[in-house]
Amino acid sequence: MNDRLDTPSVIIDTDIMERNIRSMADSAKRLGIALRPHAKTHKMPSIAQKQLDAGAVGITVAKVSEAEVMAEHGIKNIFIAYPLVTPAKIARAVRLSGQIELIVGVDSLDGAKLLSQAALEAGRELQVRLEIDTGLRRTGVPYDQAEALASAIHAMEGLRLTGIYTFRGALLGGKPTLDLQAAGAEEGRLMAELADRIRAQGVPIADVSVGSTPTGLQAAVAKGVTEIRPGTYVFQDRMQARLGVCSLGDCAGSVRVTVVSRPAADLAVVDGGSKTFATDVQPNTDPMQLQGFGHIVELEDAVLERMSEEHGMLRLGPAAQASGLKAGDVLHIIPNHICSTVNLHDKVYFKSGDNYEERAVLARGKLQ
Amino acid sequence: MNDRLDTPSVIIDTDIMERNIRSMADSAKRLGIALRPHAKTHKMPSIAQKQLDAGAVGITVAKVSEAEVMAEHGIKNIFIAYPLVTPAKIARAVRLSGQIELIVGVDSLDGAKLLSQAALEAGRELQVRLEIDTGLRRTGVPYDQAEALASAIHAMEGLRLTGIYTFRGALLGGKPTLDLQAAGAEEGRLMAELADRIRAQGVPIADVSVGSTPTGLQAAVAKGVTEIRPGTYVFQDRMQARLGVCSLGDCAGSVRVTVVSRPAADLAVVDGGSKTFATDVQPNTDPMQLQGFGHIVELEDAVLERMSEEHGMLRLGPAAQASGLKAGDVLHIIPNHICSTVNLHDKVYFKSGDNYEERAVLARGKLQ
Known part of the structure; x- marks a missing residue:
């Protein structure tokens, strides 16, 4: 092992990534739908460019701040799918809109x-595009108030309301689900x-415009949907595999x-903990029922069971032992x-x- | 609000920080014990220097990589309390040991x-110092194998074994506890x-050398303990407040x-989610029983109940509403x-x- 591959470090298999990029672009093309990948997964302009080269519209x-980095590196069509309310961010967005094709999210009259x-x-x-809450209870105008708000925004000077968008993830009737077809539909x-x-x-x-890696392609089947915004598909992960997406x-x-x-027959400690692996998708939460914080490629019966900041504790089964x-x-x-995880x-x-x-x-780490 | 204070951002109240630094240094002095703060909390050489100025020995x-950054900025006495096993890290540590007072952790014969x-x-x-597992089952040689390993390391050329250390957190008889006095003792x-x-x-x-913000001062009462390594005390946090430390x-x-x-009477969404707040101390886990991912200073009955990467969902009680x-x-x-959180x-x-x-x-973000 050389210095460059010292651990812990994130490895991206480029063959698999290219296949994932092509596969989603082909599916979108087949469905006659625009693809606008969410860059949150890779956070890298060079990968965004690959997605555009494969057919993404933006x-x-x-x-x-993410839009600024992407624009500096040649990405010219960007949707900030987030309600901007601070003066500093709004001023920066207005400035950026003079340099690239920029669309901004909005979800309230204020x-x-x-x-x-x-x-x-x-x-x-x-x-601008109006964000709609279709059940996640996150940002987004409540579904039954969307028509009135759309009309009000349409009437405002300085804004051109051209679309609506939502994010819901794998949810059906307000509850987490593994039935992605029904959720997307x-x-x-x-x-x-x-x-x-x-x-x-x-x-x-x-x-x-609709989500997401788990539901985008299913939602796109509905007549009238014009765009999907999946993010995770570019790398995929254990959560998506558990959902059956990949x-x-x-x-x-x-x-x-x-x-x-x-230190013990059933315990191995690795040099990655919560500073290395994201903990926002927790093990053993319904309905994901993931065991541990990740899948150990080389050991079939080891579980990354506990973490502190710099330590990952693997419980070893008989084969791993x-x-x-x-x-x-x-x-x-x-x-x-x-x-x-990439954000770390x-x-x-x-x-x-x-x-x-x-x-x-x-x-x-672009937070603003 | 100006650009510099756009959100989300971490604010450090320097008066409180200085008080925390002084308070721990005074307690250590009173107990006649060396203080060697863990820099994981602040990750800033300037704060490490304040801790040294207040009386810390290193x-x-x-x-x-953390030691290298600290050394570059004038910190000259550093303990890497982690077993180094990769050739690249060991080579860097050996190099650094020629420039500063460096101590390195070890927990195995290999x-x-x-x-x-x-x-x-x-x-x-x-x-080097030998890490001892006193019950956390993380790194550290098992307690009953420590004497033999210490003798073996003592006999090795190139190494000078000068101490033993442990980290256990708030644990008693192998189980999480709120009885810090008993745990520390x-x-x-x-x-x-x-x-x-x-x-x-x-x-x-x-x-x-023993831990930690919750147990260090209690453990230091034991005759024979010479050093404590608390980290979190410099800023403190909601978990420490829940433990009764502050x-x-x-x-x-x-x-x-x-x-x-x-979007609703009982829902407010803020611009910080799991990219802004650490999720490695989860709400509603025994025995912490913390409600939500943080304490909202301005709203007594609001709970930061759910997060996605860029969204924090606050459930608002009657007063907040x-x-x-x-x-x-x-x-x-x-x-x-x-x-x-600071690491983000x-x-x-x-x-x-x-x-x-x-x-x-x-x-x-120094991982190697």
């Missing part, structure tokens, strides 16, 4: 007024019907770790949630055959 | 051999007795967030775990009166 981000005022003061028009139908009702009020909604063999991202201690695992051995672990790493390593290339995660 | 880190060999090849002697007694037994074999153990008023760190959406909270309002949230932020803001000063978290 990308999605959550923060103005927020729309702030955007409108800033756009007018700058002598510009901002393209419901998501698509809700959005298509709403778009029609808003149009009936004279608001020309062009874009009807297999573990489709996961392009893993964390390379070293066993630093073998018989494997002769010792301090210094290297393992690869597919994390439960790759997006928030300043750099990742692109693996192609036996070659490893260091790449900076340029839009990592 | 600092503790977990990674060679690990000790690697360190010994690297030190001999470089013509150097590495000062047990931790201190176990370590002091072991040090005597190792000395009886002719190994001159000088340093007997009050919420002793928490120097909070996350400034903005309400971005008020009556407060007139609206999009654009700013809140401060004391996180459950400040150490892993490239910079923090030192607050002194009405003045805010931006400071880089120089040793953030």
Whole structure:
């Protein structure tokens, strides 16, 4: 092992990544739907460019600072799918809208007024999409208030309301589900019907945009949906495999770790803990029922059971105990949630055959 | 609000931080014990220097890369309290040991051999401490095997074994506890007795080093303990307040967030989620029984109940609902775990009166 591959570090298998990028682009093409990947998973302009080259119409981000990094590196069509309400962020978005094709999210009358005022003061028009809550209870105007808000925003100077969007994840009737087909169908139908009702009020909604890696392709089947915004598909992860979206063999991202201690027959400690692996998708939560914080590629019956900041505790089953695992051995672990895991790493390593290339995660940790 | 204080961002109240630094240093002095703070909480050389100025004998880190950053910025006495087993890290540690007073952790014969060999090849002697497992089942040689391993390491060329150390947290008889006095007393007694037994074999153990913010001062009461390594005390956090170590008023760190959406009477969404707040101390886990992912300073009956990467969902009780909270309002949230929260932020803001000063978290995200 050389310095460059010291552990812990994130490895991206580029063959699998390219396959995932192509597969989603082909599916979108087949369905006649626009693909606007969420860059939150990779946070890297070079991968965003690959997604565009494969046919994506633009990308999605959550923060103005992410949009700025992407724009600096040549990405020219960006949707900030997040309600902007602070003066600093709005000013930066207005500025950026003079340099690239920018769309901004909005989900309230107060927020729309702030955007409108800033756009007018700058002598510009901002393209906006209205976020709809279709059941997740996160951001988004409540479904039954969306028509009235769309009309009000449509009437505002300085704003051009061109679409509606939602994010719901794998939810059905308000509850987490593994039935992605039903979840996606419901998501698509809700959005298509709403778009029609808003149009009936004279608001020309062009874009009807839905999530997500687990439900996007299912929702896109609904007539009237025009765009999907999946993010995780580019690398996939253990959560998506558990949802049935992919297999573990489709996961392009893993964390390379070293066993630093073998204090007991059933215990191995690796050099990655909660500073290395995201903990926002927790083990043993319904309905995911994931065991542990990641899938250990090399050991079939080991579970990454506990973590502190720099320690990952593996409980070893009989096969792992018989494997002769010792301090210094290297393992690869597919994390439960790759997006928030990548956010913990300043750099990742692109693996192609036996070659490893260091790449900076340029839009990592962009919070504002 | 100006650009510099856009949200989300970590605010450090410097008056409270200075008080925490002084208080721990005074307690250590009173007990006649050395203080070697763990820098994992702040990850900033300037704060490490404040701890040294207040009387600390040196600092503790977990990674060679953290030690390198600290050394570059003038910190000259560092204990890497982690078993080093990869060739790259060992080579860097040996190099660093020629520049500063460096101590390295070890917990196995295999690990000790690697360190010994690297030190001999470089013509150097590495000062090491043996990590002891006193019940957490993390790294550390099992308690009953420690005497034999200490003797073996003592006999190795290239290594100078000068101490033993442990980390256990708030644990008693192998189980999480809120009885910190009993937990600390047990931790201190176990370590002091072991040090005597190792000395009886002719190994001159000088340093007997124990954790931690919750148990360090209690463990230090045991005769024979010579050093404590608390980390979190510098900022404190909601978990420590729940443990009874401090009050919420002793928490120097909070996350400034903005309400971005008020979609329902009982729901407010803020612009910080799992990319902003660490999730490694989860709500509603025994015996912590913390409600939510942080304490909302301005709203007594609001709970940060759910998070996705960029969204924090606050469930509002009657008082919060009556407060007139609206999009654009700013809140401060004391996180459950400040150490892993700071690790998510490239910079923090030192607050002194009405003045805010931006400071880089120089040793953030150092994984190797």
